[in-house]
Amino acid sequence: MKPASSALAAHLDGEVTTLATCWRLQRQDGWVRGFTDHDQPLLIDDLTYVASTGFLPSAIKSGADLSVDNLDVDGFLDDDALKAEDLTSGRFDGAAIDIFLVNWADLTQGQLLLRRGTLGEVKRADNRFSAEIRGVANRLQQVSGKLYSRLCRTDLGSAECTVNLGPLTDEFAVSAVSAGDTFSVPTLRPTGFYTFGLCTFLTGANAGAATEVLQHNGEAIQLFTAMPRPLVIGDQVRLIAGCDKTPETCQVRFANILNFRGEPHIPGNDKVFSYPIKG
Known part of the structure; x- marks a missing residue:
């Protein structure tokens, strides 16, 4: 059960409700914007949530089995802050998003948080966009640690690489x-x-x-x-400058082979199949 104030909980239990869904979006560069499906803008915590009927979230469902709880949000590119060029260029990738309910008739009752996560893949079609919202459980699907690789795993100029850019x-x-x-x-x-x-x-x-x-x-x-x-x-x-992450480039171009983070000499599947089969 998600926490809500006693006043908001009582309102939710009533026969008639005056609820509005709000989205708070914050990009990694600090840009913040609020949206709501209410027909009028709402001022919440000093942020104006713009009325945007084009927003339509998919069903929000959570389970106790740690399954990934992603959902999608669709909308129209009808707000000056949501430009198609910015979505395409990746400025909204990884943006933090909060989805919550409020009683628009009495905002002092607080908020009921429905979902918190980050924006994943953003798709565009004509004048619409669709964004995947990745919940906390999505992190369980991410690879942790380091994997063997023939090519270098680090980026040129990183702390492990040490090359001065x-x-x-x-x-x-x-x-x-x-x-x-x-x-x-x-x-x-x-x-x-x-x-x-x-x-x-x-x-x-x-x-x-x-x-x-x-x-x-x-x-x-x-x-x-x-x-x-x-x-x-x-x-x-x-x-x-770029790097193709091969040991040859690391040595010849950057003289940095001692910091090469790859395993080019570990045999792969091709080595297995190269052995003769004895009958």
Whole structure:
């Protein structure tokens, strides 16, 4: 049984209720917004919950067997804060969300928390979006610890890697745009230097968005995915060198083989099948 104030519990037991569902959404960058299915905005804890009838949560169900208690929330892109470009660029990935009930006729009765979790996969279709809400039990499905891997498990520049990214980071102004995922910068770095690296947009319509580099060829930079907003000549970008996580690259390019976090010499399934079968 989820806790509720005595006043709200009494209201829930009544024959007639005046309930509203509210969603509090907080992105990892500190952006906070509230939504409600009530027909008027509600002021709760100094946050205005915007009336948004486009929100429709799936059934909320919890069990005692530790099964994953995910649910989905659907909605229309009808609020200025919920832009399709932001959803596509991943700015809402991992955002914290609280879903709760209130008595809109008497907000002093408090809240009944229905679900707390984080936003998972976000899908878009026309002018609608669907977001998966992952509950606490979802963490039980996550892999813990480290797995054997032929390639390095760490990211370039991490604490385990120890490579200093300062000399491997450059900032440029976009000099040409070929497509939504391809542009050029006046770099003198050798081809492949930024491949698998990180591209962050510092200015322009995509400011704050970051994505991986698929391919670096001369001055041309191709991203893994097209940016949600148009690229424009003059946009400032930050490019960080990439690593394909092989021991050869770790040694030759970064002279960091002592910090390589992979097991390239452990035999795999191909080694098993290479043994001759004796009849």
